[in-house]
Amino acid sequence: MPFDYTLDFHATDFRQHPELYRVGKGEQGVLLVEPYKSEILPFWRFRTPEVAQESSEKIYALFEAYLKQHDFVGADIARKFLQMGFTRARRYANHKGGKKYDGPVPDDKKGQSGSHGRAELPRTPEDPAKAEAAAIFKRCWDEAKHHPEYLRQRAEFETQYGK
Template structure:
């Protein structure tokens, strides 16, 4: 099932109501789903490879702790933060200042990723610092999405609540 953007994310506690969570595609909901956003976001940084390594290892540790607690939603959110560490660092590696698209996001698309009809800006020469930070997150993201316990819990979650 697709990610449900119609929920009132200011009031839903997904730890208490995991049945409302949907994995969705990619990073959908990464900055919406509480209490996980509040638990993970303070650790999410990618400015330099050193900062990215410390951030990624902390988030991967949270990922493992959520798995151990049988909290799939938390584990999936940590996985999404690792993915977002990769994608955002790559964006900054490819586009000085991190702006990928020209023009503002349409009001009805705020909070959702994608071009939404906007043109992609030209790439700038690659920033090697951001590229190295992205590689650190990519390694951890790949490790998380292939983790046997994550794969098991995801299949169980999707069988119980739908894809």
């Protein structure tokens, strides 16, 4: 099922109400789903390869801890932070300043990914430090999304909640 953007994310504790969570596509909800966003976001950094290594290791440790607690929603949000570490570092590697599209995001599209009809800005010469940071996050993200316990809990979650 698609991610449900109509929920009151300020008032919803997804640890208490996992039935409201939708996996969605890609990174959907990563910066909305509490309390996980607040637990993981302080560790999410990709400025240099060294910072990305420390960040990805900490987030992966949280991912594993959520799995051990049988907290699929937490594990999925941690996986999404690893994915977002990769995608954002790649964006900064390809576009100095991290701005990929020209012009502002239309108000009705804020919080959603995609160009929304805006032109993509030209790529700048690749930033090797950001490219390496992206590669570090990519390795952790790949490991997380193929983790046998994650896959088991995801299938169980989708069976239980039909999502």
